[in-house]
Structure formats: structure tokens, C-alpha cells
Amino acid sequence: MRSVPVLRDSREISLETVLPVASISSEQHLAFTSDADLEIAWDLGLFYLKTPDELDLESARQFGKELIATDSSYRQVPQYGELEGFIALENNQQTKLALRRERWDQHYPEHIAAFGRQLDAIGIAIIRKVFCRSGIPEALWDRASGGYASGGGDAFLNFVHYDTRTPDWGLRPHTDYGFVTILDASAPGLQIEINGEFKDVPVLPGHLIINFGEALNFITAHSDRAVSAVTHRVVSQRSSDPVRHGIVYFANPDLDGMLWQFNASGEEQGSSSVENLFAQLESRLTETRQS
Numbered sequence: 001m002r003s004v005p006v007l008r009d010s011r012e013i014s015l016e017t018v019l020p021v022a023s024i025s026s027e028q029h030l031a032f033t034s035d036a037d038l039e040i041a042w043d044l045g046l047f048y049l050k051t052p053d054e055l056d057l058e059s060a061r062q063f064g065k066e067l068i069a070t071d072s073s074y075r076q077v078p079q080y081g082e083l084e085g086f087i088a089l090e091n092n093q094q095t096k097l098a099l100r101r102e103r104w105d106q107h108y109p110e111h112i113a114a115f116g117r118q119l120d121a122i123g124i125a126i127i128r129k130v131f132c133r134s135g136i137p138e139a140l141w142d143r144a145s146g147g148y149a150s151g152g153g154d155a156f157l158n159f160v161h162y163d164t165r166t167p168d169w170g171l172r173p174h175t176d177y178g179f180v181t182i183l184d185a186s187a188p189g190l191q192i193e194i195n196g197e198f199k200d201v202p203v204l205p206g207h208l209i210i211n212f213g214e215a216l217n218f219i220t221a222h223s224d225r226a227v228s229a230v231t232h233r234v235v236s237q238r239s240s241d242p243v244r245h246g247i248v249y250f251a252n253p254d255l256d257g258m259l260w261q262f263n264a265s266g267e268e269q270g271s272s273s274v275e276n277l278f279a280q281l282e283s284r285l286t287e288t289r290q291s
């Protein structure tokens with residue numbers, strides 16, 4: 001991550017007062033209160049988004065709380081590969097129901113699949129703003145993002161619960177691999193790394209937390225404005241803490257697709273298969289864990 005000049009001497013400052021806040025207009029445009037706020041968000045790789053009025057968040061939260069009940073039928077959703085299904089991970093406290101867009105209609109109730117498509121629209125608004133600021137010509141946005149910018153690509157809608165019976169990290173330090181992550185969390189615990197130090201990202205009522213991932217960093221790397229992929233973690237949740245539920249949406253490229261790097265003149269600067277990029281990130285993560 002680039003150093004964040006505005007936050008260089010921020011040790012004593014609560015992030016709640018410095019994190020930029022954006023909103024999405026009725027025309028689906030992402031807007032910050034000032035240009036400076038956008039620059040901070042792009043450097044940090046994280047910002048708050050005012051929850052759009054039309055987003056049916058309450059019923060999605062309710063769904064997320066109910067699906068972890070011991071008699072919930074959603075516990076029977078089968079695993080598809082390593083990433084999808086009802087999953088209890090071994091190296092952190094997360095238990096989750098994770099499904100990619102193609103399976104929402106099959107396994108989620110209609111209103112939750114529709115909620116996922118509302119998050120698709122938010123993800124697209126965010127990535128289009130990133131492309132706008134990058135200077136990459138609009139005709140190339142689709143190719144650069146493996147189709148995500150126009151409604152394709154890959155997306156996950158996950159409902160997460162932190163199981164305090166496991167004395168482990170909530171979630172170990174990592175960067176997200178995809179483009180954009182949209183998070184609704186019911187309790188504190190998220191921390192991000194700024195200039196080498198982890199700081200709390202407070203829950204801001206009425207707001208979602210947005211962060212950028214490695215694939216977005218990759219495709220903007222040679223443009224007029226790259227974005228950072230923020231390193232983050234979730235601290236261990238204890239049984240005395242309020243129960244932490246999370247709704248997480250990942251905007252990702254197609255796993256079997258390509259990512260392209262363009263500059264602001266539209267000239268190709270590099271490319272990678274998504275598979276290779278993710279494999280590289282994975283080996284970097286493993287090295288960090290072992291060191």
C-alpha cells in the first residue's frame with residue numbers, strides 16, 4: 001500500500017473522523033463530498049458508503065441471522081469447490097454461507113437474490129468511478145475488468161457469522177483478491193493497516209464499508225490513478241462481544257478470464273490471467289504466514 005500522507009500523523013485520530021464517506025446518486029453515480037476525500041479513499045483502499053435508501057438491508061440482515069440457527073435448512077446447502085456453500089473455515093472464526101451469482105436464484109430466497117443484484121449495481125457504480133478517475137478510455141473498461149463493469153464478471157454474496165467457540169483470529173490479515181468488497185457488519189472488529197499500523201474501522205450506522213482488492217489495483221496500476229488494495233483483518237471475537245454477523249459482497253473477475261492493464265491513452269501495458277494473479281497472491285500470503 002502507498003503511504004497515506006494525510007494520515008501520516010494520525011496515530012491519535014479515530015478513523016471514524018478521517019474515513020471518507022461517499023454516496024450513490026439516483027443516476028447510479030458514486031460521489032464524495034470533495035475531491036480530496038476521493039483521493040484519500042483511493043490511497044487507503046477503503047471508504048464508507050451511505051446505505052442507499054432503496055437497498056433492502058434489514059431483511060437481508062434478518063436472513064443472515066436466521067440462517068445460522070442449528071435447525072436452519074441453509075446448513076444443508078452443499079459445498080461447491082472450496083469457495084461456495086455452507087462453510088466453516090479452519091484458520092479463523094468464520095462460518096458462512098457463500099454463493100456466487102449463478103447460484104443465488106437456486107439457493108437464496110427471491111428477496112435475497114434481488115438484494116444481491118442491488119449490490120451488483122453498487123459494485124458497478126464504484127468500479128465505473130474508479131475507471132473514470134483512472135483516465136482509462138471508457139471503451140476499454142469492459143475488457144479491463146473481465147466484463148464486470150457492465151454486469152458480467154463474477155460476484156459472491158456471503159452471509160458470515162463469527163463463531164466465538166474457536167479462539168482464533170476473526171479473520172487473519174489479508175488483502176481481498178477481487179475488485180471491490182461491500183461489507184455490512186453488525187459489530188466492531190475490522191481493522192485496516194495504515195502506514196504499518198492496524199487501526200479500528202468503526203461501524204458507522206447507516207453506512208456500508210467498501211474496500212478495494214488486488215485485481216482493481218492490478219488493472220489501474222499503469223493508469224493516471226491506481227487504487228490501493230487495503231490490508232485488513234478481523235480481531236478475535238469473544239463470547240462477551242456482541243455477535244458479529246456480516247453480509248459480504250465480492251465483485252470479482254471471472255476466474256477463468258483475463259485482466260488487462262491500460263494507460264490513460266488506451267495503450268496496453270500488461271495482462272494476466274486471473275488464475276495466475278490469484279495464484280501469485282496466494283503464494284505471497286502463504287510466505288507471509290510462514291515467516
Ligand SMILES: [Fe+2]
Pocket residue numbers: 174175176232
Ligand atoms: Fe477481506
